[in-house]
Amino acid sequence: xxxxxxxxxxxxxxxxxxxxxxxxxxxxxxxxxxxxxxxxxxxxxxxxxxxxxxxxxxxxxxxxxxxxxxxxxxxxxxxxxxxxxxxxxxxxxxxxxxxxxxxxxxxxxxxxxxxxxxxxxxxxxxxxxxxxxxxxxxxxxxxxxxxxxxxxxxxxxxxxxxxxxxxxxxxxxxxxxxxxxxxxxxxxxxxxxxxxxxxxxxxxxxxxxxxx
Amino acid sequence: xxxxxxxxxxxxxxxxxxxxxxxxxxxxxxxxxxxxxxxxxxxxxxxxxxxxxxxxxxxxxxxxxxxxxxxxxxxxxxxxxxxxxxxxxxxxxxxxxxxxxxxxxxxxxxxxxxxxxxxxxxxxxxxxxxxxxxxxxxxxxxxxxxxxxxxxxxxxxxxxxxxxxxxxxxxxxxxxxxxxxxxxxxxxxxxxxxxxxxxxxxxxxxxxxxxxxxxxxxxxxxxxxxxxxxxxxxxxxxxxxxxxxxxxxxxxxxxxxxxxxxxxxxxxxxxxxxxxxxxxxxxxxxxxxxxxxxxxxxxxxxxxxxxxxxxxxxxxxxxxxxxxxxxxxxxxxxxxxxxxxxxxxxxxxxxxxxxxxxxxxxxxxxxxxxxxxxxxxxxxxxxxxxxxxxxxxxxxxxxxxxxxxxxxxxxxxxxxxxxxxxxxxxxxxxxxxxxxxxxxxxxxxxxxxxxxxxxxxxxxxxxxxxxxxxxxxxxxxxxxxxxxxxxxxxxxxxxxxxxxxxxxxxxxxxxxxxxxxxxxxxxxxxxxxxxxxxxxxxxxxxxxxxxxxxxxxxxxxxxxxxxxxxxxxxxxxxxxxxxxxxxxxxxxxxxxxxxxxxxxxxxxxxxxxxxxxxxxxxxxxxxxxxxxxxxxxxxxxxxxxxxxxxxxxxxxxx
Numbered sequence: 059x060x061x062x063x064x065x066x067x068x069x070x071x072x073x074x075x076x077x078x079x080x081x082x083x084x085x086x087x088x089x090x091x092x093x094x095x096x097x098x099x100x101x102x103x104x105x106x107x108x109x110x111x112x113x114x115x116x117x118x119x120x121x122x123x124x125x126x127x128x129x130x131x132x133x134x135x136x137x138x139x140x141x142x143x144x145x146x147x148x149x150x151x152x153x154x155x156x157x158x159x160x161x162x163x164x165x166x167x168x169x170x171x172x173x174x175x176x177x178x179x180x181x182x183x184x185x186x187x188x189x190x191x192x193x194x195x196x197x198x199x200x201x202x203x204x205x206x207x208x209x210x211x212x213x214x215x216x217x218x219x220x221x222x223x224x225x226x227x228x229x230x231x232x233x234x235x236x237x238x239x240x241x242x243x244x245x246x247x248x249x250x251x252x253x254x255x256x257x258x259x260x261x262x263x264x265x266x267x268x269x270x
Numbered sequence: 271x272x273x274x275x276x277x278x279x280x281x282x283x284x285x286x287x288x289x290x291x292x293x294x295x296x297x298x299x300x301x302x303x304x305x306x307x308x309x310x311x312x313x314x315x316x317x318x319x320x321x322x323x324x325x326x327x328x329x330x331x332x333x334x335x336x337x338x339x340x341x342x343x344x345x346x347x348x349x350x351x352x353x354x355x356x357x358x359x360x361x362x363x364x365x366x367x368x369x370x371x372x373x374x375x376x377x378x379x380x381x382x383x384x385x386x387x388x389x390x391x392x393x394x395x396x397x398x399x400x401x402x403x404x405x406x407x408x409x410x411x412x413x414x415x416x417x418x419x420x421x422x423x424x425x426x427x428x429x430x431x432x433x434x435x436x437x438x439x440x441x442x443x444x445x446x447x448x449x450x451x452x453x454x455x456x457x458x459x460x461x462x463x464x465x466x467x468x469x470x471x472x473x474x475x476x477x478x479x480x481x482x483x484x485x486x487x488x489x490x491x492x493x494x495x496x497x498x499x500x501x502x503x504x505x506x507x508x509x510x511x512x513x514x515x516x517x518x519x520x521x522x523x524x525x526x527x528x529x530x531x532x533x534x535x536x537x538x539x540x541x542x543x544x545x546x547x548x549x550x551x552x553x554x555x556x557x558x559x560x561x562x563x564x565x566x567x568x569x570x571x572x573x574x575x576x577x578x579x580x581x582x583x584x585x586x587x588x589x590x591x592x593x594x595x596x597x598x599x600x601x602x603x604x605x606x607x608x609x610x611x612x613x614x615x616x617x618x619x620x621x622x623x624x625x626x627x628x629x630x631x632x633x634x635x636x637x638x639x640x641x642x643x644x645x646x647x648x649x650x651x652x653x654x655x656x657x658x659x660x661x662x663x664x665x666x667x668x669x670x671x672x673x674x675x676x677x678x679x680x681x682x683x684x685x686x687x688x689x690x691x692x693x694x695x696x697x698x699x700x701x702x703x704x705x706x707x708x709x710x711x712x713x714x715x716x717x718x719x720x721x722x723x724x725x726x727x728x729x730x731x732x733x734x735x736x737x738x739x740x741x742x743x744x745x746x747x748x749x750x751x752x753x754x755x756x757x758x759x760x761x762x763x764x765x766x767x768x769x770x771x772x773x774x775x776x777x778x779x780x781x782x783x784x785x786x787x788x789x790x791x792x793x794x795x796x797x798x799x800x801x802x803x804x805x806x807x808x809x810x811x812x813x814x815x816x817x818x819x820x821x822x823x824x825x826x827x828x829x830x831x832x833x834x835x836x837x838x839x840x841x842x843x844x845x846x847x848x849x850x851x852x853x854x855x856x857x858x859x860x861x862x863x864x865x866x867x868x869x870x871x872x873x874x875x876x877x878x879x880x881x882x883x884x885x886x887x888x889x890x891x892x893x894x895x896x897x898x899x900x901x902x903x904x905x906x907x908x909x910x911x912x913x914x915x916x917x918x919x920x921x922x923x924x
Contacts, residue, residue: 220515229787
């Protein structure tokens with residue numbers, strides 16, 4: 059399998075997906091020093107969880123990486139198949155692919171389906187604005203602003219959600235599940251019925267619907 | 271069902287569908303072709319197909335623009351009055367438990383079902399795409415609205431007539447717009463069970479429906495019996511989508527509407543009747559909703575449409591779905607129910623400008639659906655202190671009525687004071703984009719810019735058939751229930767995390783919205799005193815209009831953190847009433863008291879700036895039935911805190 063087809067499968071984006079015009083098709087490098095196109099190879103037709111970090115960070119980044127590792131484990135074998143994790147460096151001038159490889163290795167985070175990405179600083183700044191921008195200079199210019207939140211995107215349903223690393227693990231998984239591929243009516247109905255059972259159990263136990 | 275009836279219905283249907291192929295025929299044909307197994311599942315189970323039955327073509331592309339909206343001619347369109355929702359029986363009949371066989375989404379059983387059923391009124395509001403023309407100069411715009419219209423149908427109701435509204439989701443799942451086809455509808459600020467409250471995490475997808483039971487009771491059922499404490503009456507509600515993360519998007523697309531509840535004091539007519547305050551009260555005639563929002567539009571596209579931009583703040587002011595409309599008013603008193611639906615426009619500083627350019631008096635009779643004890647006139651004259659446009663101790667816009675996101679103000683304007691033929695203008699402090707350079711049309715008072723005008727009132731002579739003027743506004747409108755004695759206190763802190771900390775996010779008590787995890791547990795039937803802080807930096811514009819679901823609160827005190835010194839601020843006359851939204855400016859705090867009666871379940875406190883709300887500034891709190899459940903609920907919070915702290919220590923959580 060060549061390098062390009064490893065990432066590019068027959069994924070179809072949602073008809074409303076803004077595509078490369080929004081995500082950009084910037085060429086980034088993974089921790090294994092592979093060239094990837096941001097939209098075509100990483101986003102198109104995929105469900106992805108993206109955070110911003112940098113290797114020398116001693117604030118939230120290692121904590122967030124731990125949370126991602128836990129989430130990776132909770133998603134079992136979904137990561138690398140239909141969910142992908144991307145950690146994009148906000149200090150690409152310092153973070154070479156080798157530095158990111160080192161960061162990932164030392165934290166046992168060098169896992170299949172999880173890419174640490176670096177590239178041209180201008181491209182990365184553009185991607186950061188496009189993904190995390192809130193149209194507010196006070197928030198957007200502060201690159202630390204979003205280091206604790208995950209952007210959850212599903213290009214096949216055009217879902218743009220987000221999760222917060224310091225929310226409960228249950229909540230992070232739920233928000234990733236909210237971005238799951240479009241379900242059929244029957245699948246939704248089955249999910250709803252299963253939850254109804256849990257609701258009744260909850261009401262019986264606690265007197266009110268609590269955590270379903 | 272009797273066979274005869276079924277047959278007659280069938281024959282009627284066949285008569286109607288003469289010459290066309292009905293769905294039944296399609297199935298027959300399908301069966302004949304031996305393809306029923308292929309066709310039937312898609313036809314019977316997918317309600318996605320419905321989206322196309324409304325005949326609303328999707329926009330060609332998602333409209334993205336930061337340019338000014340196309341120019342428009344002011345005062346061309348007459349003010350639109352939202353059509354009342356029509357009561358009709360529901361099929362299948364509403365049930366206490368979710369009727370999942372018929373496509374209802376999961377929910378807990380309706381509380382107090384036996385007490386409030388059979389419902390007097392049942393109606394159905396279906397979220398579906400539609401086309402709406404915001405201005406005659408514009409093409410149509412693609413919207414999502416209840417029953418396909420914007421603003422949503424006006425639900426007119428009466429206390430002691432319980433209502434069931436069936437919210438049906440028929441939104442397209444493949445829309446190119448910015449909305450999310452998943453909804454959960456909150457009635458702001460109804461007193462009802464959590465299952466009917468539109469909890470942000472309990473959204474349901476396209477193809478399903480959910481019954482919300484609105485008992486139309488006064489709070490205090492348990493203590494007062496009957497239909498509750500009449501002093502807890504509310505009048506002006508609104509309903510809107512509350513989908514976590516996408517509230518702003520779906521509301522920009524149009525998923526909101528208003529909901530009025532009448533009772534003896536405000537009976538929906540103006541005849542003398544027992545207990546009536548005799549305020550202007552014919553809906554759509556002398557009792558007019560003013561639903562405010564702002565939008566941005568793209569240029570005319572190939573489909574002949576001007577599509578909406580998903581903008582945090584637009585450059586066109588919209589009143590009831592029309593840009594700068596005019597309203598023909600007779601020379602008598604009118605009542606306006608002003609609502610700001612946001613999503614993010616921080617405030618409307620509204621003043622009424624008379625024909626000569628003076629600020630004229632608006633009399634506020636109700637704040638957030640609740641009558642004030644005494645009417646409060648707002649103008650820039652002697653009643654300066656009564657202005658609501660006070661931040662700290664500065665009057666920002668003299669004489670203005672400040673309407674924050676989701677606040678409602680019922681105001682009375684007496685057009686009888688002005689000569690027939692005069693024109694009055696509703697002015698906003700900020701400007702919209704009318705035409706390049708905002709050139710004033712002739713006839714505008716000299717000190718007024720057309721960009722500031724929200725709408726125009728044209729005073730005409732009252733025809734003989736038009737309802738006679740109502741008597742003067744009573745000096746006393748109601749008696750407030752006493753402010754309750756708190757059983758316990760709690761503190762909510764709204765902020766973005768301070769500069770230098772990492773990460774920085776909108777949070778409440780350092781937490782983000784987590785549907786499963788409460789941050790506070792309240793025992794049913796108690797009263798609590800809450801301190802609501804806005805810890806954002808003084809001098810910034812991070813004000814938060816805080817909304818608490820379930821019951822109305824009373825503001826006792828306001829404080830301002832003045833360089834570490836706590837300074838008490840005056841509670842303005844318009845904040846002394848019963849409220850459900852209060853804006854807390856950076857560095858300010860509000861001390862409130864609130865009851866938690868009659869129902870249990872999950873409720874929310876959040877910033878009603880929908881941009882902040884979608885960026886996590888919302889947390890859940892629970893009302894629990896008794897002390898034992900409170901212990902279990904508190905254990906949930908402790909567990910959540912443990913997990914949070916473990917994550918902060920970079921430990922793996924088990």
